Amino acid sequence: MRDDSSLSPYLALITVFVPLSLVAIGGGPSIFAPIQKEAVDIHKWMSAREFIEIFAVARVAPGPGSMLGTLIGWKVAGWGGAIVATLALFIPSSILCLAVAKVWNRYRGREWHAALEMGLAPIGTGLMFAGAIAIFRMAEAGPLAWGLAIFVALMLTWRPRAHPFALLGIGAVVFNLQLWLAHMGYLR
Amino acid sequence: MADPAPEELAPPPSLFKLGSVLFWIGVFSFGGGLSGWIHRQVVHRYRWMTNDDFLSGIALAQIVPGANVTNLCVYVGYRIRGAWGATMSLFALMSGPTILCVFVAILYHYVQDYPVLHACVDGVAAAAVGLNIRLGIVGTQRIQRMRRIAPMIAMVATFVAVGVMEWPLVPVVLIIAPLSVAAVWPRKGGGAAHA
Numbered sequence: 007m008r009d010d011s012s013l014s015p016y017l018a019l020i021t022v023f024v025p026l027s028l029v030a031i032g033g034g035p036s037i038f039a040p041i042q043k044e045a046v047d048i049h050k051w052m053s054a055r056e057f058i059e060i061f062a063v064a065r066v067a068p069g070p071g072s073m074l075g076t077l078i079g080w081k082v083a084g085w086g087g088a089i090v091a092t093l094a095l096f097i098p099s100s101i102l103c104l105a106v107a108k109v110w111n112r113y114r115g116r117e118w119h120a121a122l123e124m125g126l127a128p129i130g131t132g133l134m135f136a137g138a139i140a141i142f143r144m145a146e147a148g149p150l151a152w153g154l155a156i157f158v159a160l161m162l163t164w165r166p167r168a169h170p171f172a173l174l175g176i177g178a179v180v181f182n183l184q185l186w187l188a189h190m191g192y193l194r
Numbered sequence: 195m196a197d198p199a200p201e202e203l204a205p206p207p208s209l210f211k212l213g214s215v216l217f218w219i220g221v222f223s224f225g226g227g228l229s230g231w232i233h234r235q236v237v238h239r240y241r242w243m244t245n246d247d248f249l250s251g252i253a254l255a256q257i258v259p260g261a262n263v264t265n266l267c268v269y270v271g272y273r274i275r276g277a278w279g280a281t282m283s284l285f286a287l288m289s290g291p292t293i294l295c296v297f298v299a300i301l302y303h304y305v306q307d308y309p310v311l312h313a314c315v316d317g318v319a320a321a322a323v324g325l326n327i328r329l330g331i332v333g334t335q336r337i338q339r340m341r342r343i344a345p346m347i348a349m350v351a352t353f354v355a356v357g358v359m360e361w362p363l364v365p366v367v368l369i370i371a372p373l374s375v376a377a378v379w380p381r382k383g384g385g386a387a388h389a
Contacts, residue, residue: 030363032356032363033262060299064317067298069221070263080296092292096284098262103268104280106258107251111273117380123250125375128345129367130253131333132352134229137262138323138330141226151320158324162230163331166238170244170325174225176320181313 012038015083016090018049023075023094030099034072035135035140051082065145072096118169204241205249206274213286215240216267218357221290225318228263230325232270244276249333257367264288344377 031039038061045051045053050151054062060081064074072095079091111118142151187193207215219231229252237248251273255265264284271283305311337345348370355366 017298027258030261031259032256032367033260036363041311055227058234059302063299063302064295066225066319067256067291067295068221069288069295070228070261071226072261072264073295076292076295077299080299085296088292090297094286096261096264096288099258100264100280100284103255103258103260104266104277106254106274107269107272107280108277110254121379122375123253124255124342124345124378125348126338127250127253127333128337128349129352129371130249130256131337132349133256133356133363134252134326134330135331135353135365136357138327141323142320145316145319147316147320151316151323152315154320155324155327158321159327159331162325164329166234170227170231170234171222171284173324174318174321177225177317177319179313179317181317181320182310185309 015060015087019079019082019087019091020094022049023091024098027095027098028102030072033137034070034074035137035144038071038074041078051078056081063142071141150180154180202241203244205261207240207242209275209278212242212271212275212279213282215286216271216283217286217290220287221294223291223322225315227322227325229266230322230329231327232263232266236270236274243270245332246336247273249336252329252333257371274321330351340378342378344374348374348377 022041026037026040026044034076042054042057046054046057060077061074064071064077067073069076073092075095076088076092079089081087083090110119137154141147142155145151154177158177161168161173162170182194199383202325215235216232219228233248236243237245248270251266251269252262254269255262258265259331264287267283267287268280271280273279275282310332334349337349352366355361355370356363
């Protein structure tokens with residue numbers, strides 16, 4: 007399977023994920039393409055089809071979409087691989103983030119700190135919206151998915167105490183309704 | 195819905211309590227939307243953090259390399275309980291999903307032929323995106339309260355460039371960030387920037 011049999015699988019996972027952890031600017035999705043290249047083309051850990059399957063699983067399983075790395079580790083070396091890949095992907099960026107948060111916190115209250123925050127926060131918000139579009143684009147979602155997401159966002163804005171489980175449940179029901187209508191021949 | 199004022203914040207929780215809240219967020223975050231979940235629990239339910247503090251954490255989490263959710267988790271843990279809080283939060287949030295996603299992958303082989311299950315999964319995932327859009331709305335309301343035009347322009351420009359035009363994120367942020375910060379930089383004698 008592997009082209010680098012001289013390298014222990016754990017070491018291979020670490021050398022792939024640690025550098026990617028530190029360049030994932032803007033979040034996990036920014037390194038999905040390089041992860042695919044490493045896992046499928048370079049290390050031949052899995053076929054392109056298997057990769058897409060893993061991607062789909064990572065999207066629906068609990069946790070961030072970057073659990074993709076965990077699943078690759080699992081494919082490569084079982085449970086040990088899953089844990090090593092998770093740590094390699096999340097620890098380096100987390101240490102960096104902690105260091106930045108510490109520095110950020112130290113200067114809280116200064117005028118330039120407030121300006122930096124006022125200047126950067128809108129970019130974070132813009133990226134939040136852009137992320138929603140990116141997820142739908144990757145999942146090739148239709149108007150129903152869009153409508154549902156916007157409905158959920160508006161519901162939570164209108165009624166912040168509405169429980170997300172109820173809204174996620176509505177999502178499942180609506181999509182099954184669509185499936186049923188299509189099955190009955192009402193939709194094509 | 196008004197944001198909790200600083201004096202209304204609850205006292206910081208024990209490390210164990212902080213960890214258990216984040217652990218359950220991780221376990222139940224089917225379909226994603228974790229940032230929305232964390233916001234709901236940490237700001238609204240337990241009042242361990244102000245809305246403003248949380249939103250500035252979101253910006254930081256997205257600009258620092260790494261998964262946004264784990265970065266946000268580190269920031270939130272750090273603000274609530276210092277470095278140990280950050281460590282605890284990260285491990286608590288990730289331990290459940292690390293194990294569960296492998297089980298889901300194993301299960302996937304057996305259930306992939308059932309369309310009803312696919313419909314459930316797609317529906318939940320679509321609704322979960324709404325949790326994050328909701329956070330975008332919270333951020334937009336905060337920008338409105340700044341009563342300045344530059345932050346709003348920066349937000350829309352970032353969204354259009356990255357989301358609509360699909361331009362690469364790093365150069366977009368590198369160009370917009372300095373402009374956006376410069377536009378709100380405190381001028382000499384011109385009064386303080388109020389965040």
